[in-house]
Amino acid sequence: MEGSREEGAHFPDAAPEYVAHISEDGERVESVETHLRQVAQLASTFADDFGAASWAYAAGIAHDIGKFSLAFQRRILHDGPKVDHSTAGAAELSKYAAGMLSYCVAGHHGGLPNGGTILDDGGTLLGRLNAAERNAIPDYSSYRNEITLSCPDAPRFSVIPSDNESGAFSTSFMTRMVFSCLVDADFLCTEAFMNNAGRQGVEGDSLEVLRDRIEKHLQSFYPPRTWVNEIRCSLLDDCLTASSQQPGVFSLTAPTGSGKTWGLLRFALNHACSQSKPMRRVICAIPYTSIIEQNAQEYRTVLGAENVLEHHSSFDYGESDDPKDLGYRLRLAAENWDAPVVVTTNVQLFESLYASKTSRCRKLHNIANSVILLDEAQMIPVKYLKPCVKALSELVNNYGCSVVLCTATQPCLDGFFAEEGHEVREIAANPAALATALSRVRYQSDGAVADDALAQSLLGQHQALCIVNSRKQARALYDKLAEQSKDGLFHLTTMMHPLHRQKKIAEIKALLDAGQRCVVVATCLVEAGVDFDFPVVYRAVSGVDSLVQAGGRCNREGKREKGASIVHVFTPADHYVVPAEVEQRAAVAQSVMPSLLSASDSCLEVEDAVPAYFNRLYKAKGERELDAKNVVPRMSQLDPRRSPRDGSPICVFPFSDVGSDFKLIEEGSFPLVIPCEENEGAIERARSGLLTRGDQRLLSRYTVSIYLNDLKALDGVGAIEPLSASTYILLDRQSYRDDVGLDIAREGGDALFC
Template sequence: MDTYAYLAHLTEDGRTQTILEHLKGTASLCSAFAAAFDAEAQGQLAGMAHDIGKYSAAFQRRLHGGPKVDHASAGAFECLKAQQLAAAFAISGHHGGLPDGGGRGDAAGAGTFWGRINRASQGRLEDYHAWQSEFSLPHANTPAFAGTRLEGMFFTRMLFSCLVDADYTDTGAFMDNSPYLPASSSSMEELWRRLETYVSGWFPPKGALNMQRCVILEQCMSAGAQYGPGLFTLTVPTGGGKTVASLSFALAQAKARRMKRIVYVIPYTSIIEQTAQAFREILGDENVLEFHSGVQFDQQEDDASSPEAVPLTRSVETWDVPVIVTTAVQFFESLYACQPSKCRKLHNLAQSVLIFDEAQMLPLPYLRPCVWAIAQLVRHYGASAVLCTATQPALDPIFQEFAPEIPIREICPMAEAHWESFRRVSFQQAGTLSWMDLAARLQQQEQVLCVVNTRRAAREVFHQLSGPGNFHLSTLMYPAHRRRILDEIRRRLRDGLPCRVVSTSLIEAGVDVDFPAVYRELSGLDSILQAAGRCNREGKRPPEDSIVTIFQGEDPPPRLFETSIGAGKIVLDHCQDVSSRAAIHTYFSTLLDLKGAEAQDAHHILPLMESEFFPFRTVAERFHLIESPTTTVYLPLEEGAGLVELLRSGQYSRTLYRRLGQYGVSVYPQHLAALEQAGALEHLEDGSVVLRDIGLYTQTTGLTLEPSGGNALFIG
């Protein structure tokens, strides 16, 4: 008896892949990926069922140029009949993205999950049952913890990640006529040896400060080898070497517990590059992936997307490398996303060590959803989470609410006496200063850093300085320009030359500069202490001679900062030592109390997930850590000029977008509108925006805020 070969894929040179071959290949990979969180059977089921809709005559015609066919609803319907809701949802969205659940009464063919199920149940799909003659669907049990709506949504998204990655990987291997091979990278044992080699020159330590840093490093190494996956804090004073220390904890734990990777989450794009570069120097380029908006080329997906139509670079889309350095925006928005390209990597967070650098920067309006997601990864997916900062937020009550059975361990418990040994500055308050008075004070100092709250204030103060050695820093300067300015600043500081810097907050976290004096406009205590970390950073001067001056500027504070400034004032008024652990804890507790629990989930993400039936798409639309979306404007300056020409000629590539990121400035909508009105922008076919009038960019202050004589306030 002749059998008809049902095909899943057909290449231009005539090679064919049967549906059964594709299903088996996808199921094998999906099961292996899901094994990281004990869901192999669920992965096997989703992989075998995801494309059974291709067993229709309509889809077979589609392979030869016929009309589009809904081939996802069939597998979703079959899994739902088997009471496998997670697999059904994952299959229903494996091309167009996870849908909202909707209701059982949704019209057949509606964009919701139930709309798609009803289309299948009412017989509106072309017959696909030929699959039953080739195989039976495997049995699977849903993990007990995924029984609640919240945890069920998270589990479904993780299973969806496994399916999307497996589907794209198997399809890509066939289309490229090349078998899938895991990414080539070093083992955790080899990475540990490289770290040991890197820090070997630190011992024996020279000087009291380096001795304390080495104590912290050794404690982190020891704790990493001792503890299994869990929830940790790493509370290290500024200057304590927490970046390498936290990496050492992660590598020690990953090596001892056979964990798969390390994900380092950083709040600012402006400092991610130097952290990634430091890790490359320690571990090697091939073992570190830098992932953020400046290096990512986003796919725009819709229902017509398919693995064969959307080429993906595996390491970028899957994070299948030992060490990933990314931003909080990319990390958390991926965890609440519904698109295949953004979710593909999520399963690789299981059995990983997650380090949240500057954890106090988790945005308050999304604090509860962020903490809940971290708790899920630790509770059910074998991950470790480390909240790493010199200014530890008071998050214990929220974690205890979401993960009451998991203790929070401090990796490096330091006695107050040890904390005191890192004291390098003294604080004083100067009251309200006009920009003119502030500039006069700065002018009197040879080397000084001043941090203000807005871009406009930075320009106002900078323009009132005179003489050599004055610098301005803000995110209105493209990254390559800022890096060049910072190199010059460090050189002048090292050589004892005049160096007065006026900056926005971008310089506060992770930028390695050492000033004898710092001025900080009144802000949250965490920002004040971060600015203080740029003063006497190496401890070469007595603390009493290294003054951090806190002042109130002449402009009213931005609304964004009002609550943190209010909490900061309470601490400044009532705590004698604003840098003590007690003051830091008081500040964060006060900050959370002033806002209240509702403000910690301002867009009601968690209540929405509890009250509605798996609203994946609505949640993804609501969850955006950056409230005011920015647009990148590329500057055709220096190397950027040639890169923009490549873009104009249509030579789009990940490498090009990554290099262009060094010549881009992110602008808020009102600034973009002003530039548009001035006729200063050029829009390219790929959607990129280029500055047409390069006269609006200066080598001292970057992109002008007032291209047409307007007056606006910009933060950053």
């Protein structure tokens, strides 16, 4: 590279000819060859867990060969113009029957690209390979003096597309997993060079140590001293017994109050340690942050804070950059889930499995050889049911994972897993007997009930919970009740920010424990992760699973007679706009339980209707609605295009498009920050463009989601101002009340929120 450096530039005397990185102080440089070999070795170590070490090594050794170009050296050494350095490696790998690795290398900065068409001129993988064929990228041929590329060995299972869709899906999935190994290794190696030190992550204990800790903790549960504890210990025993089975797909069907939180962890840790090849971590995915926070805290108490990574948007790791600080180390671990026990959201897990962006994909290789616990499994969105089952099955089939579906209302996924070759094995020895033993409520249909009559019934109760399907009805009922008395009256919806709801929930629990008057009108947000114990519950008709979840808030501790603990199921006589999904679920529930349509004093056998409900719901949805974004077919295409260089096969997968489309939480709402004394500093820093990570997490706990029509209404009266491109702050503090939260009485889409 003689003559390529400008006169007057200052570099260490022993600087290599081809530079990959320069330290921030300019005192150290890293050669391209050194960086490539380090990344290749680390990536192959990551991929060894699923038999693809050779493929990950090939991706790592090729990913930055574009840095052997003079154009890139001008960029890094003399602040020259930006240059494409990732297409080079993708083009070279396409020559070695390793076309799928071309996706990984091409996307190692910007994310996995779409495959595209042979006519593309850029952006897609084939477009970029076309550019390489036209010599439209800088010459990188000098790499041959330092790096040797070759065809990687075959992985443990085939990643070459077979003649069926399942084989093609496995190919696309393997591509994403190898991509994860590459981008995580690239990030970690670059970070180590820039910091002149390796990462100090969490120093977690082995799963064997954690297993022993939970076993020691559970010994205090024995011998059981009450009939409820006897049942809980029985379930714990079932979890221990089942844990010695071979990896696969399991279910844990256990009602509220059965102790399944500890049972799940007992099964997971013992199962992981009992295998001939011990598994590496436990990942618990939960739909609600309220349950995550509760479970993670309990796990930390027993397992130790260093061993439990709580990963969701509002968890505060702190701002410290001191490697000795646990929060700092956990924040780093959240980037790639490098911790023994991970407690996270369904969104983080499932969206990552179909992501294309590097930040989301880094963690994927660390999911291999894990026990994956899906708590409240019925909350897997129906519109993504088939892609979720497909990805979970792939993890079990080829990546050494076990999956546990845990809920009181199993969503009947046996048939879907059977299509993927898996029998779902039940952990509880006798789920029906367990449900009967812990049955603590009686369900009764009240037929159609108007708000006025419902309000009168609630006023006649000393303690009662009423759950409805829209925020609008919750507000209307609350107002009717408040006209009579606000004594012990509460309103809970997502029109209150999370910390506000937490405060109200604590107040409600205190009143319930003290036996004082307490009447709560709420939406479905109280149906999971909120440990209420009311003597009577009213529930607007919805899916059977929702009715059972509502029943879990009634006589929760079993201290009252079952016959006197009634869940009143009613059909709102007043008209409220509710989501089409809620209407469909209610209709399916009524079809399997016709008695829901009329008033009856007889007992409704709600729990018995759960299997029939889910089977009919899936049939009503049809194949298309169980994969609403057509994800599985798009990731299972059998139309292999040919490399423009040598005709080797490159399957065309729309990685980028699928990553954008696969969103468990649909967009369409806007975060509105509610100002208060506690977040004033964060708001001011946001206005000044100095928002920190901690500020973002803090503000998320004071945020209400609203729809566009409400946003426009507030903006029209000058009640809000933009805080960022997509976030707003409430200026009119009178619009936020302590009893109801954000006070917007409007027609429109606000019914879509709980």
